Amino acid sequence: DAKTTQPPSMDCAEGRAANLPCNHSTISGNEYVYWYRQIHSQGPQYIIHGLKNNETNEMASLIITEDRKSSTLILPHATLRDTAVYYCIVHFPLKGTDKLIFGTGTRLQVFP
Amino acid sequence: KAGVTQTPRYLIKTRGQQVTLSCSPISGHRSVSWYQQTPGQGLQFLFEYFSETQRNKGNFPGRFSGRQFSNSRSEMNVSTLELGDSALYLCASSFPDRTEAFFGQGTRLTVV
Numbered sequence: 001d002a003k004t005t006q007p008p009s010m011d012c013a014e015g016r017a018a019n020l021p022c023n024h025s026t027i028s029g030n031e032y033v034y035w036y037r038q039i040h041s042q043g044p045q046y047i048i049h050g051l052k053n054n055e056t057n058e059m060a061s062l063i064i065t066e067d068r069k070s071s072t073l074i075l076p077h078a079t080l081r082d083t084a085v086y087y088c089i090v091h092f093p094l095k096g097t098d099k100l101i102f103g104t105g106t107r108l109q110v111f112p
Numbered sequence: 113k114a115g116v117t118q119t120p121r122y123l124i125k126t127r128g129q130q131v132t133l134s135c136s137p138i139s140g141h142r143s144v145s146w147y148q149q150t151p152g153q154g155l156q157f158l159f160e161y162f163s164e165t166q167r168n169k170g171n172f173p174g175r176f177s178g179r180q181f182s183n184s185r186s187e188m189n190v191s192t193l194e195l196g197d198s199a200l201y202l203c204a205s206s207f208p209d210r211t212e213a214f215f216g217q218g219t220r221l222t223v224v
Contacts, residue, residue, distance in 0.1 A: 041200070041220075043216050043218050044213075049212065087155075096167070097160060098145055098162075099145060100145070101157065102154060103154075105154075
């Protein structure tokens, strides 16, 4: 079973920041938080990951709470092309497996 | 750098037949994972291969099998197809025990 909980859907106006929350209250100390997104009928695309510090790359920012029980993915200036299902996943990459457990994700709709 | 390539992109098969799907990972990636995506069950892990060995398997019947070749290319096979096997089958590759996974565009299998 997935170890994360996400709202099923969110809306965001184009040009505004999209803040997608994720709860992972049972995360263990060596598990990372990963975010992927899936645009309709395509394969999931990696966005960002982090352990405990906030992270930023060209696509997004990841804010992880100090207790690591929740996180927020931030798309600073959402565009229509950001409309997708966003998945938050906890995973320990050095565990000898690359298996990812996907939950139901958040369907983000960006509107003009 | 070429991405993960899955062939064929679309496939229609009849109940009872068998099917083989192919996945060519990104050059240098040795870990290949397979996922099934359906509207009802979401994204579910099928199996994972590394250095021609299956190192993890999801909760699917024995009709689902796979293999990996010495060049890291992978195939999955589904025998005695059922209507419920209609799904998007996704392949992902990564460096072993590394961070992000790269997904292909998937093979859309329809069983009639």
